[in-house]
Amino acid sequence: MNRARLxxxxxxxxxxKGTLLAKAFQNRDVYYSVSYTTREKRKxxxxxxxxxxxxRKQFEKMIDDRDFLEYARYVDNYYGTPxxxxxxxxxxGTDVILxxxxxxxxxxxxxxxxxxxxxxxxxxxxxxxRRLQKRGTESKGEIDKRLLMARREITKAYKYDYVIxxxxxxxxxxxxLCVVDAARAENNDAFRHSLESDDAIKLIEKVIINA
Ligand code: 5GP
Numbered sequence: 001m002n003r004a005r006l007x008x009x010x011x012x013x014x015x016x017k018g019t020l021l022a023k024a025f026q027n028r029d030v031y032y033s034v035s036y037t038t039r040e041k042r043k044x045x046x047x048x049x050x051x052x053x054x055x056r057k058q059f060e061k062m063i064d065d066r067d068f069l070e071y072a073r074y075v076d077n078y079y080g081t082p083x084x085x086x087x088x089x090x091x092x093g094t095d096v097i098l099x100x101x102x103x104x105x106x107x108x109x110x111x112x113x114x115x116x117x118x119x120x121x122x123x124x125x126x127x128x129x130r131r132l133q134k135r136g137t138e139s140k141g142e143i144d145k146r147l148l149m150a151r152r153e154i155t156k157a158y159k160y161d162y163v164i165x166x167x168x169x170x171x172x173x174x175x176x177l178c179v180v181d182a183a184r185a186e187n188n189d190a191f192r193h194s195l196e197s198d199d200a201i202k203l204i205e206k207v208i209i210n211a
Contacts, residue, residue, distance in 0.1 A: 004090045005183050006112060008098045008105045011120035012150030014132040016166050017099060020120060023169065024176045025097070031089040033098045036062065039077035042137050052082075070100065070107035075145045079104070095180070102156045116183045118176065119157040121203065123167040124210035125150060157204050165203060 007030075011017035021032075037051045038059050047053060054062075059078045062068060071080030081098055089096050098108065108115050122128040128150055132143045157163050162179045166172040 003186075004093045004095050005180075006086065006090060006096050006098070006108070006115045007118060007180065007183070008100060008108050008115050009118045009120060010100060010102050010105050010153065010160070011166070012122060012128055012153050013146045014128050014135060014150075015120055015122040016131070016169070017120050020166055020169065020172050020176065021097065021099065024173045024180075028095075028180075030095045030097050031085070033081050033086055033096060035079050035081055035098075035100070036068075037077055037079045039079075051079075069111070070104040072101055072103035072107070074101050074103075075142070075149060081108075095184070102153045106159070116162070116179070117160040118162045118164060118179055119160040120172070120176075121154065121157060121163060121165045121207045122150075123165070124207055125154070126210060151208060154204060154208055158201055163200050163203065165207075 009017065009021065011020075025032075034048060035051055036054050036059060038054060038056050039051075041047070041051075041053050045051065056078065059071075059080065062080065062082075063071060067082055067084075068080040069083040069086055071078060073079075079100065081100060081104065086096050086098070098104075100108070102119075105117050109117060122131070125147065129143070129147055132138065132146060138146065164172055164175045164179070
């Protein structure tokens with residue numbers, strides 16, 4: 001049996017990451033980590049499914065108690081990955097998926113070198129804005145903050161082990177599964193090499209510039 005792997009997936013808010021992950025892992029035995037957050041529950045979200053919703057005092061107590069594998073502030077709220085379920089599942093041989101921001105992703109990589117970091121790029125920042133506006137779950141001010149954050153996050157994508165463009169959903173699913181299977185086979189070098197190439201950097205620049 002292959003060793004279980006920890007996959008860290010980052011994507012700007014509104015990038016279609018939820019649909020991509022649901023489709024990619026629908027028939028796979030993986031554990032999705034459920035994070036804690038201080039942000040308000042959105043319409044349609046469920047406690048313990050999308051997040052565990054806590055107040056700032058509760059979150060800060062968890063920080064003090066060292067309950068998190070990583071945590072970060074994103075826009076105006078805290079988000080954190082509880083440590084115990086992640087390690088329990090890895091120990092049982094189940095791959096674990098974390099959907100977290102870039103700050104958290106680099107923290108995980110520091111403490112767990114084996115983690116596989118995957119960044120999902122939107123087709124362009126302009127498209128991201130249109131998707132966030134269409135989703136309609138945030139105010140204009142919140143959308144502006146998230147777009148600013150998205151630009152910052154995209155510029156860090158080149159530090160990830162893999163970068164996937166979510167332009168065509170089926171292609172993005174195929175690319176993600178290819179990454180997962182390569183990591184499981186412990187055959188990462190070919191991919192790493194391709195990411196260090198100029199192509200990845202050019203792709204990232206194009207996503208930021210294109211409206
Ligand atoms: P949203 O509010 O849209 O659900 O999430 C905002 C951002 O927080 C997204 O980039 C998401 O990936 C990130 N995020 C969600 N959970 C965690 C977590 O546990 N830790 C960190 N560092 N980021 C998280």
